[in-house]
Amino acid sequence: MARCISLQIMLASSPSRPPAHQNKPSSMSTGLLIYENGPYWLYKAGLHTSDASLLLVDAKGATHLMASPIELSEFRTKSIAQHIYTYTDAKKWIEKNDLKFSLINLVKFLMAKAKVNKLEIPLNFPARLFQFMQENKIDVTVTTRDPFFEEMAYLRADEIKKLQEAQNLATSSIELARSLIAAAEVRSKNMLYLGGQPLTSERVQGEMNAYAAGLGALEFHGGPIVSCGLAAATPHDNGHGPLYANETIVVDCFPRHKNYYWGDCTRTCIKGKASPWQSKLIDTTIAVQEALCAMIKPGASGDLIQKTATEMFDKAGFPTGEKKGENYGFTHSVGHHIGLDMRGPGARTLTVGGGPVKAGHALTVEPGLYYPVNINGGIGGCRIEDIVVATKTGHKNLTNLAKTPYLIP
Amino acid sequence: MARCISLQIMLASSPSRPPAHQNKPSSMSTGLLIYENGPYWLYKAGLHTSDASLLLVDAKGATHLMASPIELSEFRTKSIAQHIYTYTDAKKWIEKNDLKFSLINLVKFLMAKAKVNKLEIPLNFPARLFQFMQENKIDVTVTTRDPFFEEMAYLRADEIKKLQEAQNLATSSIELARSLIAAAEVRSKNMLYLGGQPLTSERVQGEMNAYAAGLGALEFHGGPIVSCGLAAATPHDNGHGPLYANETIVVDCFPRHKNYYWGDCTRTCIKGKASPWQSKLIDTTIAVQEALCAMIKPGASGDLIQKTATEMFDKAGFPTGEKKGENYGFTHSVGHHIGLDMRGPGARTLTVGGGPVKAGHALTVEPGLYYPVNINGGIGGCRIEDIVVATKTGHKNLTNLAKTPYLIP
Missing domain, CATH: 3.90.230.10 (Creatinase/methionine aminopeptidase superfamily)
Structure with missing residues (x-):
C-alpha cells in the first residue's frame, strides 16, 4: 500500500537528542516503557491483548509486564516476557509504600521491579500518562528512535x-x-x-x-x-x-x-x-x-x-x-x-x-x-x-x- | 468482548482539571487537536485514512484537516470536514512566516487557519508531538474528557x-x-x-x-x-x-x-x-x-x-x-x-x-x-x-x- 512522504516520518525525524538507553547497568539505569496493545507489545510480550497495558524493558533487556486479571492465565502460558506481574502483586507493593492504586503507581511499581530510575518512552506514548510522569518527577525522555525497539527494524x-x-x-x-x-x-x-x-x-x-x-x-x-x-x-x-x-x-x-x-x-x-x-x-x-x-x-x-x-x-x-x-x-x-x-x-x-x-x-x-x-x-x-x-x-x-x-x- | 476493570479507565479517571474547551469565541480561543487515524478521526473527518494526520476542531465546532497529497481527491469528495488543507497550502503559509516545513509548523498553520491560540489534546495524543508543542510554547492542555469529542458518547x-x-x-x-x-x-x-x-x-x-x-x-x-x-x-x-x-x-x-x-x-x-x-x-x-x-x-x-x-x-x-x-x-x-x-x-x-x-x-x-x-x-x-x-x-x-x-x- 502506497505511503505518502508523510507526517509520521516528520514525527520521527524532527530535532533529535542522543538516545538515553544504554545496555550497561549503572547508578542511573534506564528502562524502556510502553503503554499500548500494538506492535511493540506484540514484539515484546509475544501475544495479543485486547486492552492497552504497561510493559517495561529493563537495562539488561528483560521484559516486565502488567497482566490484566482476566488475561492472566493466557499470559502465563503464552507470553515470552521474563516477568509477569498481577494487580495483586502491584497492590501489595503499592500498599507497602503507602500509595494509591493508580496508573502512575503501577509505573512506579514496574520501575522498582525492573530496578530502573529513568525511563524512555516511544513517540506515540499517550500524552496524559507522559504528563503524569512529568508531574510525578519521574525522569523520562521521549525517544528519538523509530522503532522504539531498534531490533524490530x-x-x-x-x-x-x-x-x-x-x-x-x-x-x-x-x-x-x-x-x-x-x-x-x-x-x-x-x-x-x-x-x-x-x-x-x-x-x-x-x-x-x-x-x-x-x-x-x-x-x-x-x-x-x-x-x-x-x-x-x-x-x-x-x-x-x-x-x-x-x-x-x-x-x-x-x-x-x-x-x-x-x-x-x-x-x-x-x-x-x-x-x-x-x-x-x-x-x-x-x-x-x-x-x-x-x-x-x-x-x-x-x-x-x-x-x-x-x-x-x-x-x-x-x-x-x-x-x-x-x-x-x-x-x-x-x-x-x-x-x-x-x-x-x-x-x-x-x-x-x-x-x-x-x-x-x-x-x-x-x-x-x-x-x-x-x-x-x-x-x-x-x-x-x-x-x-x-x-x-x-x-x-x-x-x-x-x-x-x-x-x- | 469482556473488559477488565482496566488501566484505560485509570488513564481517563485520574486527577482532573477543568475542561479548557468553551464554545464561545474570545481572545483566548481553544481548538481541539488530534493526530491519529483512529475513531476520533473517523468521527470528525468521516472517512478512513491510512496514515495518521492532523485535525483541528475550532471554537465554533468547524473541522480543519491536513490531507496528504495522495489522498487529497478522496478527501475532497468524501470528507465531512469543513476545511481541507493541502501541504501546498501549508507550505505557502510556512514560507510566508519564514519557518521550516515540519510537523510543529503544520500545527501552527492549522491554529492560524482555525483562529485558535490554545489547544486541547486527547489522552492518547503522541507524547513526542506534545513535547514539541511544549518546547514551542504552544498553550496546550491534555484533556480530562474521554471521549475527546463528548458527543461521541x-x-x-x-x-x-x-x-x-x-x-x-x-x-x-x-x-x-x-x-x-x-x-x-x-x-x-x-x-x-x-x-x-x-x-x-x-x-x-x-x-x-x-x-x-x-x-x-x-x-x-x-x-x-x-x-x-x-x-x-x-x-x-x-x-x-x-x-x-x-x-x-x-x-x-x-x-x-x-x-x-x-x-x-x-x-x-x-x-x-x-x-x-x-x-x-x-x-x-x-x-x-x-x-x-x-x-x-x-x-x-x-x-x-x-x-x-x-x-x-x-x-x-x-x-x-x-x-x-x-x-x-x-x-x-x-x-x-x-x-x-x-x-x-x-x-x-x-x-x-x-x-x-x-x-x-x-x-x-x-x-x-x-x-x-x-x-x-x-x-x-x-x-x-x-x-x-x-x-x-x-x-x-x-x-x-x-x-x-x-x-x-
Whole structure:
C-alpha cells in the first residue's frame, strides 16, 4: 500500500537528542516503557491483548509486564516476557509504600521491579500518562528512535517466515480477484458482469476478504483496494461501483495474518483491450519496479532509489507534477517497512532523503503512476508492489506472484 | 468482548482539571487537536485514512484537516470536514512566516487557519508531538474528557443504524458457528468431527471470519473467541484445538463492519449433554444478563448494575474470588461503550464505580462466569452478551439472536 512522504516520518525525524538507553547497568539505569496493545507489545510480550497495558524493558533487556486479571492465565502460558506481574502483586507493593492504586503507581511499581530510575518512552506514548510522569518527577525522555525497539527494524528468520505466510495471503487473494475478472463478461458500456450481476469493486473486495479470512486473516486495514479507471489514479482510493473493461484496475491487498504480520502486494490488470498509453503505463511500471528491486541490498541509498524511480518514469515519458490542484505521476514513496506494523518500523528508508538499506530490513517496493488528469494521453493508474527482505548480499523477494500477463481476456 | 476493570479507565479517571474547551469565541480561543487515524478521526473527518494526520476542531465546532497529497481527491469528495488543507497550502503559509516545513509548523498553520491560540489534546495524543508543542510554547492542555469529542458518547440515529448493521454481522456469524457445531458428530473422547476432520476452534473461527468478511467485515480484533472447556473459563482466551461435546463452548464475535462500527455478541452453548452444574451455569448467566439489560435506562447507576450482577451470581451459588492465583467467578465489568471504537468512547459506565447511564449510550451487557478451578462442582465458562442502546425512557436491544436453546443435539 502506497505511503505518502508523510507526517509520521516528520514525527520521527524532527530535532533529535542522543538516545538515553544504554545496555550497561549503572547508578542511573534506564528502562524502556510502553503503554499500548500494538506492535511493540506484540514484539515484546509475544501475544495479543485486547486492552492497552504497561510493559517495561529493563537495562539488561528483560521484559516486565502488567497482566490484566482476566488475561492472566493466557499470559502465563503464552507470553515470552521474563516477568509477569498481577494487580495483586502491584497492590501489595503499592500498599507497602503507602500509595494509591493508580496508573502512575503501577509505573512506579514496574520501575522498582525492573530496578530502573529513568525511563524512555516511544513517540506515540499517550500524552496524559507522559504528563503524569512529568508531574510525578519521574525522569523520562521521549525517544528519538523509530522503532522504539531498534531490533524490530531487522527481521529474524522466524519473522521472515511469518511475513512470507502473510504475503502468501495477499498474493492468493489477488489471484482470486484476477480469476473473478477473468470469469466476468463485458456488457454494454464496457461494464463487467458475473453471474448476472455487475462485478463491482465492493464485490471483489468482499470475495477477497472472505477468502483471506478463511485462511486466517485477522484484519484488512480498510482494504483491499480494487480500483478502476479514474479511481485507480488515486493511490488510496479503495474503488467503488462497477468495474469496466479497457481500464486499468489496481488490486492492492494488505491483510494481517493470524500470526500478526502484514502482507502487502499490488498488481495492475486490464480486462479486454489496452490502449498504447495503458500498455506503456503498465510495462514502464513493471520495468521500474524490477529495477528498484534489483537495487535493494545493504548500503543502498533509500534516497537514491526514490530519485531513480522518478527519473526512470520521467525518461519514459511519465512526468510527475501538479495541475489544477491534482497531483499526477509518481506521487508517493517507493516503499515502507513492514512486519508487525503495517507501516513500520517507521525507519525512513525508501523515500526522499531516506537512509541506507540494511540487512534484515523488510520493505515494500511499490512504484506507481497516477493520472487523474490527461497529461500525456490517458487517464488511469498503475502500481506494482512486492515485499523484499534485504539479505547480507542482496535481497530476497517474498512475493510469489507473476506481474504478467496483465491483460485479462 | 469482556473488559477488565482496566488501566484505560485509570488513564481517563485520574486527577482532573477543568475542561479548557468553551464554545464561545474570545481572545483566548481553544481548538481541539488530534493526530491519529483512529475513531476520533473517523468521527470528525468521516472517512478512513491510512496514515495518521492532523485535525483541528475550532471554537465554533468547524473541522480543519491536513490531507496528504495522495489522498487529497478522496478527501475532497468524501470528507465531512469543513476545511481541507493541502501541504501546498501549508507550505505557502510556512514560507510566508519564514519557518521550516515540519510537523510543529503544520500545527501552527492549522491554529492560524482555525483562529485558535490554545489547544486541547486527547489522552492518547503522541507524547513526542506534545513535547514539541511544549518546547514551542504552544498553550496546550491534555484533556480530562474521554471521549475527546463528548458527543461521541451519545449515538445519533444514523449511528445506531450502523451499529445495528455491525451487530447483525456478529449475530449471523454466531449462527454459522452454531450450525457447524450442530452438523458435527461426536467421536471418541467426545471430540467433534465435521467432514471427517476434527472441528477445532481455529476452523470455526476461520469460517466465521470468512462469512463476515464476505458481508463486509473489515477487522476482527484478533477474534472471534470460540473457546471450549478450560479455555472457556478464561474470558479472553480465543480457544484452540478440538472442540468437545458435553463442555461449555463460548462464542464471542466482535467484527468491524465496513461502515467502521463494531459489533459485539456472545452466546454459550453445549454440544451433547449438560451436567446439572453446566445447565445451572448457563441458565443463571442468561437470567442475570436479562435482569441487567432491564436495568438499562437513563439515570441507572453503572456501579449498581455491576454490583447487582455480582450479588445475583453469589446468591445463585456462583461466587467470585481467587484460588491459587486463579481468578474465578464474575471477573470483569458488566460491559463497555461501543461504536466507532471497540471499547469506547471510554466513559466509565458499566463497571465498579461506574457513572450513570445516559440516553444515547451504546453499551454491551455481558456478564459471565469463569471457573478454571473446580469451586462448586464444575470447570468451564459462560458469557452472554448483547448490545443495547439507552433510549429516553429505557433501552433498545440491537441483538436479534436467541439465547436458548443452548443445548445443541
